[in-house]
Amino acid sequence: MNNELSPVEELLIKLYIQHGDSIYFQYAEVIESKFPELKEYLNRMRIIRIIESNKQISIDDKPYYPYKEEEEDLDLRAFEAIPYIVRSINYITPHLNGRKEKILNIGTRKGLEVSIMKEMGYMNAVDVGINDGQVDTSSFKDESINLIYCRRGLEHLKNPKKVIDEFFRILKPGGLLFIIVPIIGAFKSADSLKRLINGDRILDYSIKMGHNLLPEIWMIGEEKEEMKRREVVYSPDIGLTVSAYRYSFIEYLKEESKLCEGKVLDVGAGGWVLPWRLFRHCEYITMDVEKNENIDVVGDVQDMHMFEDSSFDVIICSEVLEHVPSPHRAISEIYRILKPGGKLLLTVPFDIGLHDCPGDYWRFTEQGLKILLEEFSEVEIKFKGIDSKPLGYTCTCRK
Incomplete structure (x- = not known):
């Protein structure tokens, strides 16, 4: 200018x-x-x-849902992001020893933070964009950056762990990596970030948004008194609860079970006995990381060495992938033990809140699922809820 x-x-x-x-x-x-x-x-x-x-500025409680914005509203969204930027820069600047320290900004559209930092006198602030889910930092030397700032970028990466490793390569000893991720739909939990970063601490700048709930909430299989003892997360503009979402993927398994035969493995079965009723016309085997009376095999979906290649006609993986540290490894193992032409019945949550059992690490978009399942010859992905803000997905995959 x-x-x-x-x-x-x-x-x-x-x-x-x-x-x-x-x-x-x-x-x-x-x-x-x-x-x-x-x-x-x-x-x-x-x-x-x-x-x-x-x-110190406060953040309005007014609900703000980015998925309703059109492309031409990006400037408005940048303006509404000002509270985040202010708090971020307020936190960052005390960690910088001087105005000449090198700052790398990752993937914030117009590089607003870089512009601000430059006007504040930090002339070594540079911006690197995200292209096709990748970040190219190969031009930076080892231990050459004092601060890496990544606001709303991690969720757009195909392989965040690989990018985080690259960040640590170019950060100077004692350098600062500052990451902000959205918590709508709980894309990254604190646990998953710690596993990616192994850093000093996680700063929680989450905002609780208001939701307009329908007068009557659709509750399936839950007594009112039981619901009072649980924290139920409602999706905006829709009357489905977590219970309704659970019902939706039960219906999915019910319909798919009619088309299945042969040997069936249910990974992450836990204490859930319903699939056995649906698949009792098949040879139904259950697996989980912990033993109980309903579990046939104790094992980890990321390492199923106890099963030979091409062992199963059908594998059920329902609400499991978000709880494993390496979902790519889990899918690779599932693919290995499926017979040629075998079927994977997969369900994953998206916007139903965090649920730690044992840990809630990930959320998957439709684009992310396509990448995760790219080895399969046929993949059909359907959302549950509304397309702009799904509660979760069902994936029917053929090897």
Whole structure:
């Protein structure tokens, strides 16, 4: 942006300084249509003033669902991200020893943080984008970066563990890796981040959003008193509960069981006896990491060495993958022990909240599932809930 401002631009800036945010909204149309560069400048200026005065700002409880935004609303979304940026920079700057330290920003669309840091005097701030789920940091030397900042980027990576390893390669000893991930649908839990990073601590900047619930909630197989003792997470704009989601994948297994025959393995079966009733016309075998009266084999889905290649006609993996540290390894093992032409019946949750048993590490989008299941010759993925904010997915896969 040219540092020489026109008289109109200077006037708008003076008004902005005097009247704060109200001037931005009052003259939003003028700024957006005639001075698009000034709009970004004013945004950055507001943030810098807040940071330099160390003013603490609050975040509105108003529900904000990014999935409702269209592509042209990205500027609005960037503006609503200001509270995150302020708190992030407030946290980051005390960890920097000087204005010449090298800062790497990963994948934040227009690089707003980099622009702000540069205007604050950190001239060594650079931006690297995310392309096709990949981040290319090969041009950076080992131990060359003081700070890596990644806001809303990790969930877009095909292999986050590989990228995290690369971050540690280019970070200087004592360097800071600062990551912000969305918690809608619980994409990354603190446990999964610790396994990826092995860092010092996790800062929880989560926001509780309001949900408009239907007057009557669809509860299936749950007594009201039992529901009171549990924390049920409701998805916005839909009357399905966690119980309704559970019912939906039971219906899925019920329909699929009619088409199955031969040898069936249920991995992660736990104490759930319903699939046995559905698959009792087959040779039904249960497996879980812990032994109980309903479990035939104790084992880990990530390492099923007790089974030979091509052993099963059908494998059920229902609500399991989110609980294993390495879902790619689990799917590889499932593929190995499936017979040619065999079928995998897979269900995974998305937006039903965290549920630790034993740990809740991952959430999968449709795009992520396609990558995870790419070895299979046929893959049919269906969502449960609404397409813009699914509660979970069912995947029917043929080897």
